[in-house]
Amino acid sequence: xxxxxxxxxxxxxxxxxxxxxxxxxxxxxxxxxxxxxxxxxxxxxxxxxxxxxxxxxxxxxxxxxxxxxxxxxxxxxxxxxxxxxxxxxxxxxxxxxxxxxxxxxxxxxxxxxxxxxxxxxxxxxxxxxxxxxxxxxxxxxxxxxxxxxxxxxxxxxxxxxxxxxx
Amino acid sequence: xxxxxxxxxxxxxxxxxxxxxxxxxxxxxxxxxxxxxxxxxxxxxxxxxxxxxxxxxxxxxxxxxxxxxxxxxxxxxxxxxxxxxxxxxxxxxxxxxxxxxxxxxxxxxxxxxxxxxxxxxxxxxxxxxx
Numbered sequence: 001x002x003x004x005x006x007x008x009x010x011x012x013x014x015x016x017x018x019x020x021x022x023x024x025x026x027x028x029x030x031x032x033x034x035x036x037x038x039x040x041x042x043x044x045x046x047x048x049x050x051x052x053x054x055x056x057x058x059x060x061x062x063x064x065x066x067x068x069x070x071x072x073x074x075x076x077x078x079x080x081x082x083x084x085x086x087x088x089x090x091x092x093x094x095x096x097x098x099x100x101x102x103x104x105x106x107x108x109x110x111x112x113x114x115x116x117x118x119x120x121x122x123x124x125x126x127x128x129x130x131x132x133x134x135x136x137x138x139x140x141x142x143x144x145x146x147x148x149x150x151x152x153x154x155x156x157x158x159x160x161x162x163x164x165x166x
Numbered sequence: 167x168x169x170x171x172x173x174x175x176x177x178x179x180x181x182x183x184x185x186x187x188x189x190x191x192x193x194x195x196x197x198x199x200x201x202x203x204x205x206x207x208x209x210x211x212x213x214x215x216x217x218x219x220x221x222x223x224x225x226x227x228x229x230x231x232x233x234x235x236x237x238x239x240x241x242x243x244x245x246x247x248x249x250x251x252x253x254x255x256x257x258x259x260x261x262x263x264x265x266x267x268x269x270x271x272x273x274x275x276x277x278x279x280x281x282x283x284x285x286x287x288x289x290x291x292x293x294x295x296x
Contacts, residue, residue, distance in 0.1 A: 021242075024235050079187060079214040082206065086194040096203050098268045119249035122209055125202075126249070127256035127268065128277045137268050137277060139256065141206040 008042060010049040013059070015041035058166035067160050074121050074156075082122040085142050098127075099146045101136040101153055110165040111136070117157050124153070173229045177222045184218025191215055202265040205255055209248065216244060 009015055015038075022037035023029060085094075105111050111133065115126040118138055128137040143149050194207030220237040227234040257279045259265045268277060 021239060024239050027234055027236060028232075075213050082194075083187065083190045086190050086197065086207070091197065091199055094198070094203065096200065096266075098266070100269060100271070115253070116246075116249040119209060119252045120213055120245060122206065122213065125205055125209065125252050125256055127253065127260065128279050130271055130275045131278050132275055133278075135271055135275070139202050139205070141203055 008046065011045045011052075013061075014045045017041075018044055060164050060166070063160070063164045067164060070160075071117055071120065071157075078121045078123050082141060085123075089142060094142055095144065097140050097143050097146045097149075099138050099140055099143075099150050101138055101150055101158075103134055103136055103158070104154075105158060105161060105165070106133075107165050108133075110161050114157055114161055118153065124149075170229075173225065177225050180218045180222035180225065182218075184215050184220075184222065187211065187218065188215035200265055201259045202256065205252060205259070209252055213245075213248075217241060 019034070019037035019041035022040055023034055026033045103111060103114075105114060111129070115129075115136060118124050118126040118136075123141045125139045126136055127139050129135070130137075138149075138153070140146065140149055188211050191207045191211030195204055198204045198207065220241055224234070224237045260268060260277070260279055271277065
């Protein structure tokens with residue numbers, strides 16, 4: 001029974017998300033469309049399962065939701081800060097910097113989530129990963145203290161992501 | 167009646183916030199003079215700028231229309247794809263030497279973008295002119 005379940009739902013969360021996206025795309029809820037959404041949610045993960053056989057070992061959905069809310073709030077705060085920089089700081093006084101973040105995360109999913117978060121928060125853009133994937137290169141728009149920037153990202157985002165992907 | 171007026175004010179507020187951030191993003195794109203700092207402007211437009219406009223649309227459709235949830239999908243897709251395009255542009259900048267070069271890594275490692283055959287590493291004339 002467990003094996004059938006695993007075969008049918010290689011990525012259970014993806015199944016849910018696909019069904020939800022399909023229902024949202026329809027814009028009006030009907031039972032038939034919901035069933036079709038679930039069918040799509042089963043077929044797509046099943047047919048692509050061969051390309052990504054590994055599943056993330058542990059994933060805490062509750063922590064992920066609170067993390068998303070925190071990131072949304074951070075995006076808004078950082079937006080105002082960066083808008084202020086754009087409007088008031090002249091180009092000659094701008095201090096852009098590259099910073100290197102030593103990563104403790106190892107799962108590819110977690111690292112791409114961290115890189116995405118860094119890019120979405122205005123003021124920082126993640127540019128590259130080292131060959132081994134142990135360092136992340138980030139470009140900062142305006143900073144007086146690059147070290148503090150690294151600490152902030154590590155404490156605020158990486159520490160929380162480590163709890164989400166166990 | 168007052169309920170509708172309050173909703174209209176909320177919608178207007180969202181529209182103004184969204185439009186203002188889009189404008190600031192465009193100003194940033196014009197003002198900055200380095201390709202890496204320029205990259206920071208579109209990441210703002212993509213989040214609060216579009217977010218404000220979509221929120222206004224959601225509220226309008228929810229109160230006066232039949233309620234549309236397409237906007238949340240637009241938002242979700244935007245949040246997933248925007249970092250990837252920003253990442254690509256950053257990598258192209260690094261390759262074209264269009265910005266300050268990133269610092270060296272400790273040890274023997276190098277950045278994954280530069281992990282190429284040596285002959286591919288120098289941009290040739292026609293890729294620069296494009």
